[in-house]
Structure formats: structure tokens, C-alpha cells
Amino acid sequence: MQVVNDNGCSWINDLNPRRNINSLLSNEECNWLIIGAGYTGLSAARKLGQLHPNQKIILVDAQLAGEGASGRNSGYLVDTTLNDGFTSNKELENYKKKTDIYSLGIDTVKKFIKEHQVDCDWNESGKYFASSKIEDKKILDNFSNTLSKLGFEHSILGNEELSEQLGTNFYNIGLYTKGGILLHPGKLVRAMVDALPSNVFLYENSCLLNWSKNKDLILCNFKNGIIKTKKIIFAINGFMKSLGIKSNYNFPITLTASMTRRLSDEEFKSIGEPKEWGVLPVRPMGATIRMTKDRRILIRNTAEVLSPFGMSNSILQKRSLNQKIGIKKRFPQLPNDIINTSWSGIVSRTRNSSQIFEKIDSNIFAAGCYNGSGIGVGTLFGEQIALKAINENTNEIKTIEARNKPTWLPPQPFLNFGIKTRLIYERLKAKTEI
Ligand SMILES: Cc1cc2nc3c(=O)[nH]c(=O)nc-3n(C[C@H](O)[C@H](O)[C@H](O)COP(=O)(O)OP(=O)(O)OC[C@H]3O[C@@H](n4cnc5c(N)ncnc54)[C@H](O)[C@@H]3O)c2cc1C
Numbered sequence: 001m002q003v004v005n006d007n008g009c010s011w012i013n014d015l016n017p018r019r020n021i022n023s024l025l026s027n028e029e030c031n032w033l034i035i036g037a038g039y040t041g042l043s044a045a046r047k048l049g050q051l052h053p054n055q056k057i058i059l060v061d062a063q064l065a066g067e068g069a070s071g072r073n074s075g076y077l078v079d080t081t082l083n084d085g086f087t088s089n090k091e092l093e094n095y096k097k098k099t100d101i102y103s104l105g106i107d108t109v110k111k112f113i114k115e116h117q118v119d120c121d122w123n124e125s126g127k128y129f130a131s132s133k134i135e136d137k138k139i140l141d142n143f144s145n146t147l148s149k150l151g152f153e154h155s156i157l158g159n160e161e162l163s164e165q166l167g168t169n170f171y172n173i174g175l176y177t178k179g180g181i182l183l184h185p186g187k188l189v190r191a192m193v194d195a196l197p198s199n200v201f202l203y204e205n206s207c208l209l210n211w212s213k214n215k216d217l218i219l220c221n222f223k224n225g226i227i228k229t230k231k232i233i234f235a236i237n238g239f240m241k242s243l244g245i246k247s248n249y250n251f252p253i254t255l256t257a258s259m260t261r262r263l264s265d266e267e268f269k270s271i272g273e274p275k276e277w278g279v280l281p282v283r284p285m286g287a288t289i290r291m292t293k294d295r296r297i298l299i300r301n302t303a304e305v306l307s308p309f310g311m312s313n314s315i316l317q318k319r320s321l322n323q324k325i326g327i328k329k330r331f332p333q334l335p336n337d338i339i340n341t342s343w344s345g346i347v348s349r350t351r352n353s354s355q356i357f358e359k360i361d362s363n364i365f366a367a368g369c370y371n372g373s374g375i376g377v378g379t380l381f382g383e384q385i386a387l388k389a390i391n392e393n394t395n396e397i398k399t400i401e402a403r404n405k406p407t408w409l410p411p412q413p414f415l416n417f418g419i420k421t422r423l424i425y426e427r428l429k430a431k432t433e434i
Contacts, residue, residue, distance in 0.1 A: 002207055003062040003239070004310035009343035010259035010296070011186030012071045018193070021064065024206040024225045030056040032389075033220060033229035035208050035243075037061035038070035039374060040367050041235030042192040043108075043382025049197030051390065057200045058227060062207035062239075066189035069237060069374070072345035074257065074288050074300055075121075076278055077109060077375045078102055079179035080152055082129050082143055096150055097403045101355075104396055105376020106181065108383060109188070116195045120187040121293050123276055127182070130162060130174035131282040132432055139282055140175045153178040166279065167271035167291070168330040174279075182278050182290065185375065192379075208243065213361065230363060233385055237368040237378075238308050238346030246356050249406040250348050250369045251415065252308040256316060257300035258323035258342040259292075263334070268295050270333045285426040286433030287326050296340075297331070299323045301434045305419050311344040319344070326434055347372045350406035357381050357388075357400050365389045369406065 007013075032048055034041045037059050045059040061068075079102050113120060129140065140156060147154050154177040162171040196202060211220045211232070220227045234245050238252035263271075278290040287301035302319050320342035328336065348369040350356070355377060356369040367385035370377045384396050409415050427434070 002309060003068070005063055005067060006311065006313070006316060006343050008316070008341040009067075009072045009186070010298075010341045011075070011184060012067055013341065014184070015186050015190050018064070021204050022202065024060060024203040024222050024227070026224075027226045027228075028058060029228045030058045030201075031229070032057040032231050032233070033218070033227055034059045034233045034235055035220075036068075036235035036237065036239070037065035037193070037202065037204070038068050038235065038237060039189060039192065039378035040237065040382040040385075041233070042066065042189065042196065043379045044233050044235055044367070044386040045196060045200045046192065047383045047386035048390075049200045051386070053197065053199055055199065058203065058229070059196070059200055060203045060206045060208060060222070060227070062205070064204050065193045065202060066186070069345040069347055070189040070378070071186045072257070072343055073185045073375065074278070074290060074298060075183050075185045075375070076127060076280065076288070076290075076373075077106055077181040077183055078127070078373050079106060080147060080177055081373055082139075082280065082282065092146060092149060094404060095146055099150060099152075100399050101377055101380070101403060102373070104399060105380040108380040109376050112195075112379065113188070113191070116191055118188065118191040120191065121182070121184040123182045123293065125180075125182050125276055125278070126176055126178045127180040128157075128162070128166070128174050128176050128277065128279045129282050130166075130171040130279045131286070132170050132172050134172045136282045137173045140173060144175060147177065164272070165274060166277055167274040170330040171279070180278075182276060183375070188375070211243065213364070216363070218363065231389060232364055233389060234364075234366040235368060235382060235385075237370070237374065238348040240348060240356070240366065240368060242308065245360065245366050246369075246406070248409050248411070250350050250356060251305075251409065251419065252346050253349050254304050254306040254308065254311060254344055254346055255300055255372075256302045256311070256319035256323070256342060256344045257298060258320050258339045260297045260327065260338040261340040263295040263297070263338075267334055271331055281430065281433050283426065283430035283433050285423065285430040289326070289330065297327055297338075299326050301326050303423060305416055305423065308346040316342055316344060322434065347374070351409055352404060352407045354404045354406045355381065356406060357385060359388065
């Protein structure tokens with residue numbers, strides 16, 4: 001079991017390479033062990049380190065900290081979502097519970113960047129849900145209805161306004177929400193690595209192979225050492241299943257994304273010099289596409305059932321071709337070969353698009369599974385699972401625990417068959433939007 005990431009992610013490549021990287025090479029004991037150093041694990045470690053400055057906290061990651069999904073995502077810190085699972089949000093009350101969590105997530109990230117003076121290209125630009133298919137207006141009208149009932153400021157836009165604001169004539173109908181932030185995910189997660197308190201010991205490139213509980217002690221085996229701990233928090237998101245965490249409630253999905261080089265002045269002029277924007281698809285399998293602050297275009301238009309441990313270069317190249325087509329469809333005036341990098345990343349899903357936040361046994365906790373919307377929720381859940389683990393009961397925990405719990409999934413091979421069939425169906429429905 002080894003997590004192998006490609007090295008093509010533009011967000012990560014924008015950052016200065018890190019120094020002082022330690023791997024686990026001996027046996028250790030600690031009060032707290034956190035597995036996974038993405039937004040969730042880093043936030044849990046930060047919180048525990050602040051609250052217990054005299055306790056030993058170990059944080060481990062199978063790869064470099066923050067270089068999993070947390071450094072590889074599309075950078076939408078969302079207040080509302082339209083397609084965050086395989087079912088639509090029909091019930092208003094449940095949808096409200098979800099947006100209450102999103103709102104707390106935004107507040108938690110805001111507080112973090114204020115306290116640590118983080119520059120992560122934060123832009124309160126709002127976001128668009130857009131489609132080229134005029135018949136998708138029905139979906140957006142329903143969504144607009146829900147947003148109005150809950151007081152989210154938004155507007156429905158037609159082709160002309162969308163063309164003017166986005167610089168592409170591709171979309172015929174859209175819904176703009178004022179809430180929602182665009183940011184640089186790599187810069188945000190790097191700031192979380194840099195902000196770790198001094199009593200947090202970080203071991204990277206150190207994959208937890210298996211673990212067991214013996215009375216009050218949890219034993220964790222790594223390739224080059226064993227860690228004995230009193231309490232453990234699993235923050236491994238798309239890898240939960242691989243360590244037997246809530247296996248019947250979540251499953252990993254592999255996403256791929258590509259980013260262009262920076263557009264030249266002339267190219268940027270040719271698309272009308274739009275301000276930074278982010279579009280999410282109306283259909284679940286449509287493309288997420290973003291114009292960054294520094295004039296790069298990001299596109300993500302795949303979601304697949306594959307091994308979470310790494311994608312072969314040949315598959316990645318095929319996905320990249322698909323993304324080249326997606327960009328060309330929207331910006332035919334741009335040159336063919338402007339994609340600079342392509343990468344893959346793992347997200348975790350549940351059947352009812354609810355998240356995992358719980359004590360799974362005494363002294364064993366897990367948080368994750370954000371159904372593709374984990375920037376704010378992961379940061380929130382990380383801090384709050386640490387508080388839950390020390391028996392605090394905050395208002396945030398109450399809000400989190402008021403959500404629907406994830407529902408049970410059928411066993412294999414039925415599960416993969418079901419997911420694959422659903423993805424094929426959704427892909428067909430979103431064919432024009434990829
Ligand atoms: C392409 C893409 C686009 C996305 N777009 C958005 C977006 O726009 N907005 C949004 O909110 N969310 C988005 N997401 C989802 C978001 O990135 C995740 O929800 C979020 O990063 C989850 O954070 P995390 O810390 O829980 O998990 P991760 O960042 O996945 O971190 C988990 C860590 O656990 C480590 N790990 C796994 N197994 C082991 C093991 N056995 N031993 C040790 N360590 C282990 C992994 O190496 C990894 O670093 C996107 C994801 C992807 C891949």
C-alpha cells in the first residue's frame with residue numbers, strides 16, 4: 001500500500017519546495033496520533049497543539065503534507081452546492097443543515113487566514129453554476145427557489161451576461177451566487193503546514209500500513225517503525241476504506257484536472273479580459289472551470305472509480321486530452337496546446353452526500369468524506385474533531401452532528417457496479433458540458 005502522486009499539480013508547483021522533511025524511521029510513543037495531513041489532519045493537529053502544549057502529538061502522512069487532495073483541488077470555498085452527491089437536495093431542511101456547515105467552514109478558514117496572515121489569493125468573487133443547455137434552466141430555477149427560501153443572494157443569467165462576464169460564449173444559462181470564495185488551495189494548505197505548533201511532530205512519506213487496538217493502547221505499523229498512541233484521529237478522506245474506517249459508508253473517487261499556462265496579453269484580450277471567475281457545472285459530471293487571478297484556466301471534467309493509490313501516466317494523458325477539448329470548446333480562439341500541467345486527486349463520497357464526523361471506538365475518531373467540497377468543511381471538521389476528542393461540546397459540533405448521518409452502502413461487487421453505472425448515466429446526461 002503506497003500513495004503515489006503525480007508531480008503535475010500547478011498549485012503545488014507554484015509553491016517553494018519545503019525543507020526539513022522527516023520520515024518515520026524509529027519507534028515512537030505519543031498522546032495523540034493523527035493520520036493524514038490535509039486540511040482535516042492539519043487543522044486537528046493545530047487545534048490539539050494549541051490546547052495541549054505539553055502533550056506529544058504526532059501527525060503522519062503517506063506523501064508530503066498537504067499534497068493530497070488539499071493541495072490539488074479547484075479552490076472553490078463554497079457556501080452552497082448544487083451537485084455534491086448523486087441525489088439532488090430535495091428537502092429544504094436538510095439543505096439548510098448542509099449550508100450551515102458550509103458557512104461554519106468559511107468562518108473557520110477566514111479565522112485561520114486572519115490569525116496567520118495568510119495570502120492564499122482569497123477572492124470573494126462568488127461563483128457561477130452554468131450550462132450550455134437551455135433546458136437546464138429548469139434545474140437552475142428549482143435551485144434558485146431553494147436559495148431564495150434560505151436567503152442566499154443570487155441571480156439567473158443568460159448567454160449575453162455570461163459571455164460578457166466569463167469571456168466565453170459557451171454557456172446559455174447560469175446562476176450566479178454572491179457567496180463563495182475562490183482561493184489558491186496550495187497556498188492555503190501550505191500555510192497550515194507552516195502554522196503547526198512546535199509540539200506537533202510531522203512525519204511525511206510515512207504510510208500507515210495497519211493498526212490495532214490493545215486495551216488502552218493503539219498500535220500503528222509503518223514500514224520503518226511503530227507508533228504507540230493513546231488516542232488517534234483518522235483524517236485520511238478518500239483513503240478511509242483502505243484502513244477499514246467506516247468502510248460501508250464511503251468510497252473513493254478519482255478526479256483529474258488540468259491548468260493552462262498564463263494567457264498572454266493578446267490571448268487574454270481575445271477573450272475580453274474577464275475578472276477572475278469560477279464556474280461549477282449544473283449536471284454532476286459537467287466541467288468545473290476557473291479563470292485564475294493570474295490568467296490561467298483550470299478545468300476538471302472527470303470523476304471515476306479507480307484505485308486511489310495512484311494514476312498511471314498514460315491514463316492521466318488521456319484525461320488531459322479530454323480537458324484540452326473542454327477548454328477548446330469554451331475558448332476556440334485560444335491555441336491548442338496551452339495546457340501546462342495535469343494531475344489527479346482523490347475525494348471521498350457517501351451515498352447521501354453527508355460527511356463523516358465521529359468517535360468510531362473509545363479513543364478513536366474519524367473526520368472526512370466531504371463529497372468534493374472539503375476546503376471549508378475539512379478545516380472545520382479537523383478543528384472540531386480534535387475538540388470532540390477532548391470531550392468538548394461546541395456549538396459547531398452540535399451543528400455538524402445535526403446533519404444526516406451517511407447511509408449504508410451495498411458490499412462489493414455491487415457497490416462498484418452501482419457507482420460505475422451511475423457515473424456512466426451522469427456522464428451521458430452531461431455529455432455536452434464536459
Ligand atoms: C481535483 C479536485 C478538485 C476539488 N475541488 C474542490 C473545490 O473546488 N472545493 C472544495 O471545497 N473541495 C474540492 N475538492 C475536495 C477537497 O480537496 C477535499 O475534500 C479536501 O482536500 C479533503 O481534505 P482532507 O484533509 O480530509 O483530505 P486529503 O487532503 O485527501 O488528505 C488526506 C491525507 O491522508 C493521507 N493518507 C492516506 N492514507 C494514508 C495512510 N495509510 N497513512 C498516512 N497517510 C495517509 C494522504 O496522503 C492525504 O495527504 C477537490 C478535490 C480534488 C481531488
